[in-house]
Amino acid sequence: MEKYIFFGLSGLAIFAAIMVLVSRKPIHSLLYLILCFFAIAGHYLMLNAQFLAVVHIIVYAGAIMVLFLFTLMLLNLNINAELTKSRIAQIVAVTSGGLLLLTLVAVLRGFGTEAQLQSTSQIGIARNIGQVLFSQYMFPFEAASLLFLTAMVGAVMMVKSEKEK
C-alpha cells in the first residue's frame, strides 16, 4: 500500500517539476510548482511529519506562491514567453545535471544502511516538535523572527519608488 502511495506521489512531484521547466509561460510553471509542493506535502504526511506537512502547505502554497503570483501579475510578466538559453547551453546543462545526479546518488546511497527502520515515529507531531523547538532551539527561533523583520524592512525599502523619497 505505502509503495503505491510513495511512487504515485514521487511520480506526480517529478512530473510537475519537469513541467515547471518545460512550460513556456511563467504562470503555468508556477501552477505546476504548487502541484509539486502538494505532492511533497503528501510525502511529509507519509513520514508522519504532520506538523511539517501543514506548515509546508501554509508557508509555500499559501505565502510564497502568492508572492510569486502577485509579482507575476502586477508586473504583467506573462506576455514574454520562452526566455531560455541556446540549444547548446541546454544540452550542456542537462548533461552536467545528469552527472550531478549520478554523483549525488552514488555518494548518498551508503548513508541509509545504519538507519534502523521503525514503522511509527512520533517525533513529527506538533507537540513533540514544539517541545524541542521552544526548549532546545529557543534562541534560533527568536533570531528567525529578527531575520523576518529585516527581510520585510529590506523588501519595503527596495520596492519604494524614487519619487516618494
Next chain:
Amino acid sequence: MRRAQIFLSFLILTKKKNMNEVVNSLKLMPINYYIAFCSILFVIGVIGVLIKRNAIVIFMSIELMLNSINLLLAAFSVYHNNPAGQILVIFIMVVAAAEVAAGLAILVATFRNTHSIDVNLLNQLKG
C-alpha cells in the same frame, strides 16, 4: 484482482477514525528511495537554474532545490528518530521565505530600471 486488493486496502484506510491511525498504519519506505527521489528533484532544480533566463523561473527552481533538501532532512530525521532534522527544516522554510521576499523586491526594482526580467541583461557590474 490485484487492483481490487489495492482498492480494498484504500477503503480500509479511509474507514479509520482519524489521520493519526491512517498515517501510523503506513510502513516506512527504504531510505534509499527518498535519497533517489530527492536527488532527482534537486537536479531538476539545478537544470532549471542553468537553462532559464527568466529570473522568476530561476527563483522557482531554487525553491524546488530547497524543498528537495527539506524532504531529505525530514526523512533522515524520521529514520534516526532525532527531531533536530525537522527543526532544521522549519528554519530552512523561514530563510526561504525571507529570501523570496527580498529576491522578489530586487526583481521588482530591476524591472523598473530595465523593463525586463531577463537575467542576461543584468551584467552592468561586469568589469
